[in-house]
Amino acid sequence: MVLESGAGEGSGFSDDDYSRRGARITRDRAEVWGCDLVMKVKEPLPEEYGYLRPGLVLFTYLHLAADERLTRELLGSKVVAVAYETVQLPDGELPLLTPMSEVAGKLAVQEASYYLKRTHGGKGTLLGGVTGVAPGTVVILGGGVVGTNAAKVALGMGAQVTVLERNPRRMAHLDDVLHGRIQVLMSNPYTVEQAVAYADVLVGAVLIPGARAPRLVTRDMVRTMKPGSVVVDVSIDQGGCVETMRPTTHSHPVFEWGGVIHYGVTNMPAAVPRTSTVALTNATIGYAIALARKGWRAACRDDPALARGLNVVEGAVTHPAVADAHGLPFTPAEEILREA
Numbered sequence: 001m002v003l004e005s006g007a008g009e010g011s012g013f014s015d016d017d018y019s020r021r022g023a024r025i026t027r028d029r030a031e032v033w034g035c036d037l038v039m040k041v042k043e044p045l046p047e048e049y050g051y052l053r054p055g056l057v058l059f060t061y062l063h064l065a066a067d068e069r070l071t072r073e074l075l076g077s078k079v080v081a082v083a084y085e086t087v088q089l090p091d092g093e094l095p096l097l098t099p100m101s102e103v104a105g106k107l108a109v110q111e112a113s114y115y116l117k118r119t120h121g122g123k124g125t126l127l128g129g130v131t132g133v134a135p136g137t138v139v140i141l142g143g144g145v146v147g148t149n150a151a152k153v154a155l156g157m158g159a160q161v162t163v164l165e166r167n168p169r170r171m172a173h174l175d176d177v178l179h180g181r182i183q184v185l186m187s188n189p190y191t192v193e194q195a196v197a198y199a200d201v202l203v204g205a206v207l208i209p210g211a212r213a214p215r216l217v218t219r220d221m222v223r224t225m226k227p228g229s230v231v232v233d234v235s236i237d238q239g240g241c242v243e244t245m246r247p248t249t250h251s252h253p254v255f256e257w258g259g260v261i262h263y264g265v266t267n268m269p270a271a272v273p274r275t276s277t278v279a280l281t282n283a284t285i286g287y288a289i290a291l292a293r294k295g296w297r298a299a300c301r302d303d304p305a306l307a308r309g310l311n312v313v314e315g316a317v318t319h320p321a322v323a324d325a326h327g328l329p330f331t332p333a334e335e336i337l338r339e340a
């Protein structure tokens, strides 16, 4: 194993931690990219495109549907590119996205409670309340992985929690696991409007796979929120579900609109890299070992979930959404895997 020197530093893992376990540490990027299998977290940067070559297997987040330039680079270089975000289990779960959604969901309420403080510009409400004083209200749009984790933290803090969902099975699940402790409502324009108006904290956590997030909260609805309330739109990485939200960064996480604090950080897990790295690696490691030991072809033949991660294979686009997004021809991965 070869590690780019300092690669683990941001997450609290030193070069020594890796070399003690047998890794070779190098400052030479070309040496790292010379390996048969290269793992990263984010997509290759333009200055790394020159290292892409036939025979290389790249395993990382790619989000190619939103990046035509990278798609064409991967195609032209004839690499095999396996994207974390499209590895998919038979029940539809995306196991390499779930850990990041858990982190973002839990962080959403932590961040909101921070900005709710008067000293940080908020209305000065303690989410848990105290004896004789009502707790704060947390409204969560979407009861998937992000929404459920946000609900758990909000409950743990003692807040009054409402989740709006539109999938009856998810609603039943939330009711089963958090029964009686949160309010689960069918999401429609009327219930969203009512709930937004009483929220001290509004968390956007909706997802329509492969599509832009639906704009559920209009500008007019935000105007009905109390001054100093906080909106954390976790779905901002898919365009956001609150009309007044725009993407923000960890160095400038919030802005104010109509007296309401808006938090729209697109990569929330980066704030807690120690937890995020371990959570992501727990999920990727089994697939990485299979790719390394068996080679990509056998590993993907043996595991259809991993095969769904194949986005670009030796000059062909093997994921329908990527082909669709850029008007490129689509070759089913199964067809390539059938070849000797």
Ligand SMILES: NC(=O)c1ccc[n+]([C@@H]2O[C@H](COP(=O)([O-])OP(=O)(O)OC[C@H]3O[C@@H](n4cnc5c(N)ncnc54)[C@H](O)[C@@H]3O)[C@@H](O)[C@H]2O)c1
Pocket: 097, 098, 100, 101, 104, 141, 142, 143, 144, 145, 146, 147, 164, 165, 166, 167, 170, 187, 205, 206, 207, 208, 213, 214, 216, 233, 234, 235, 236, 237, 238, 265, 266, 267, 268, 269
């Ligand atoms: N900002 C970040 O750092 C960050 C990190 C992780 C995830 N995310 C994003 O968070 C979002 C949620 O991710 P997830 O893993 O929880 O997805 P998920 O699929 O587990 O959950 C999304 C839920 O939204 C529900 N939904 C769809 N339309 C709805 C509507 N109109 N009203 C109410 N609910 C509706 C779905 O039924 C589903 O249960 C995604 O956009 C994801 O990309 C962002």
